[in-house]
């Protein structure tokens with residue numbers, strides 16, 4: 095008994111789809127009014143829902159579709175929702191799959207493709223029921239501490255990690271955005287004898303200047319207007335374990351002096367208190383800035399740099415280790431084909447060549463997002479160049495001998511990407527494989 099529900103505001107679409115699908119499924123119900131969705135899902139025991147993204151005339155933001163998708167999955171997290179979208183809505187469909195839809199069908203549709211998609215959505219539903227998933231809306235995590243890398247540069251880094259992980263030496267990780275600094279910091283912690291203790295990640299690029307001190311060292315109640323109760327800082331939370339200070343270059347000068355004192359004395363004093371507390375931490379810092387130049391410009395203290403860089407790990411940009419590109423792409427392909435239940439399982443030879451030539455300004459993060467998107471969009475068993483969007487970007491690396499050239503290219507890319515997403519920072523950052531904060535900083539830096 096396979097039960098389908100089709101929801102669309104266009105009656106012609108409803109009747110045509112029903113006429114075709116009822117030959118293949120036991121029951122096909124149709125509904126024009128989305129307001130009836132909660133009632134129908136609660137009472138209909140549907141296996142698959144084919145859902146339109148827009149119901150209000152002249153509105154095609156897909157916002158309604160996302161809201162209804164959420165409502166449906168709230169009621170029955172195991173239901174398979176397939177989206178019905180117009181040709182221009184592919185971006186939206188990709189986003190919807192990331193938040194829980196199983197697939198999408200483009201309008202006007204081809205009957206064979208519609209049938210195939212509905213059948214595999216039905217199989218996914220059966221698998222989920224077989225696994226007896228809990229009723230909560232579980233999102234499978236794709237996070238993995240597995241680090242891929244067989245280039246000479248990465249092998250050397252792994253060797254260094256083996257040698258230093260178990261010492262308490264301070265480590266500074268340098269590398270462009272998305273090269274894997276966070277992953278390396280976690281690996282060092284996991285391989286250290288502090289592995290059972292906390293790993294505390296503090297992203298100093300995302301904290302406003304006024305909150306730095308309280309974030310790192312904590313505060314006592316009443317220390318400032320918003321300090322309604324005592325709060326431990328990140329150093330205290332990391333006690334016994336590892337503290338990872340990401341984007342260390344962002345620390346303002348006065349706080350650099352305080353941080354240096356903390357590292358020398360191995361104790362912290364909360365804002366508003368005068369009682370220092372001893373701490374036992376392993377310090378790992380990271381930055382994507384040319385930190386040595388910052389010392390020259392006197393915006394980063396030399397004595398602090400020498401304190402944090404006992405061991406330095408330099409992660410090369412992805413374009414400088416092309417032999418890692420395909421293994422990484424295959425690694426992400428495995429993760430996302432499973433996450434999105436897609437039949438794709440390889441990378442075509444033609445695509446492999448293009449991936450290796452591409453510049454990857456956002457490094458591994460950009461590659462990861464590109465593969466995720468391609469897996470969602472792909473139609474066959476092998477990923478093809480058409481599943482990737484290379485055209486708006488630089489395909490061959492320009493000469494990056496001089497920093498200003500790199501910066502010019504970066505600036506142009508940001509302007510282009512922001513235009514593409516009508517100034518939407520979140521979307522543009524996702525496309526470029528940057529965090530929102532990292533993109534904001536660049537927008538400020540280039541005065542865009």
Ligand SMILES: Nc1ncnc2c1ncn2[C@@H]1O[C@H](COP(=O)(O)OP(=O)(O)OP(=O)(O)O)[C@@H](O)[C@H]1O
Pocket residue numbers: 238240241242243269270271272273274275276277278340382422425458459462528529532
């Ligand atoms: N060698 C690798 N193997 C597998 N995944 C990787 C590797 N390097 C990076 N990644 C993945 O790429 C993404 C970006 O990595 P990560 O956050 O560690 O970069 P980062 O250098 O800390 O970036 P940022 O400077 O923007 O904070 C993550 O999802 C991470 O899991």
